Amino acid sequence: MIAVKIEPNRKPHLVGIEGSSIVEELHLLQQHVGGYIETILLRDGGVMLVDEDGRMKHSEENLIATVLCGKQILGTVLIVGQNEEMLTDVPSKYYALLAIDMV
Numbered sequence: 001m002i003a004v005k006i007e008p009n010r011k012p013h014l015v016g017i018e019g020s021s022i023v024e025e026l027h028l029l030q031q032h033v034g035g036y037i038e039t040i041l042l043r044d045g046g047v048m049l050v051d052e053d054g055r056m057k058h059s060e061e062n063l064i065a066t067v068l069c070g071k072q073i074l075g076t077v078l079i080v081g082q083n084e085e086m087l088t089d090v091p092s093k094y095y096a097l098l099a100i101d102m103v
Contacts, residue, residue, distance in 0.1 A: 001025065002089040003049075003078040004098060005032060008060040012098040014090070015078070033076050034059070040069055042079070046091055049078040064098070 001017045015032065019025035029049060030037055038052035048069055051059065059075030066073045081088040 001080060001087060003029075003032075003080045004090045004094050005076065005078055006062060006064050006098075007076045008062045008074075012064065017078075029078060032078055040073075041082075042068060043070075044091075044093065045081070046079050046094060047082045047087065048073070049080065051075045 003015055003017055004012050005015045006012045017025055017028050017032070019028050026037070033049055033051045035051035035053050035057070037049050040048040040050060042048055048065060050065070050073055051057070054074035057075070062073045062075060062077060065077045068079075079090050079094055081091045
């Protein structure tokens with residue numbers, strides 16, 4: 001799976017999440033966001049994955065993610081797509097929105 005990784009005060013970039021199983025992929029996603037995952041459905045169909053304990057950990061505010069989501073987001077996030085109940089590659093519309101070069 002390809003995701004957009006947005007860290008506080010850094011330029012968004014693409015990351016590959018390749019696990020040999022769903023459990024391994026979940027573990028890799030958790031490593032990227034820094035903890036247990038909370039999902040936030042974005043208005044345009046994307047899914048933002050955030051650390052559910054970001055507030056308790058006093059994570060830094062993520063201004064780009066806050067603007068995309070419409071509420072304050074703390075820490076590193078991943079943006080992916082969703083097909084029914086499965087997470088998928090980031091929707092291509094985010095490449096242009098976040099000024100990311102296509103892979």
